[in-house]
């Protein structure tokens with residue numbers, strides 16, 4: 741069953757779900773972003789934001805969690821291939837963190853646009 745086209749896709753989904761669980765269970769940066777995401781979802785219900793606002797908010801949350809997860813993967817690869825200090829590893833980690841900076845910056849702007857008018 742697992743060797744069919746559908747079986748392989750299901751297996752891939754199972755590994756991806758396991759990876760998402762591992763990120764939330766073990767990675768402090770993802771845990772922080774995850775808790776902030778839950779707070780923002782709670783705020784969405786509290787302020788009864790519109791369907792369009794929900795879409796932008798959920799896209800922003802997905803963007804931040806995805807990029808943070810990829811940043812973690814990049815860090816893990818860097819640590820695995822070169823555990824010692826190296827300028828190139830530092831550069832790789834910095835640009836991966838820079839990607840999170842972009843995503844988080846956009847998410848903050850989206851949050852401000854949605855919630856500032858509600859006060």
Ligand SMILES: Nc1ncnc2c1ncn2[C@@H]1O[C@H](COP(=O)(O)OP(=O)(O)OP(=O)(O)O)[C@@H](O)[C@H]1O
Nearest residue numbers: 815822823824825826827828829830831833834837
């Ligand atoms: N092996 C390395 N060689 C050069 N610079 C490094 C190295 N490891 C980390 N750095 C520098 O330190 C910064 C933070 O590293 P890293 O993201 O691994 O965080 P950490 O605090 O060491 O670990 P964690 O994020 O798991 O708490 C990097 O962006 C990079 O500038």
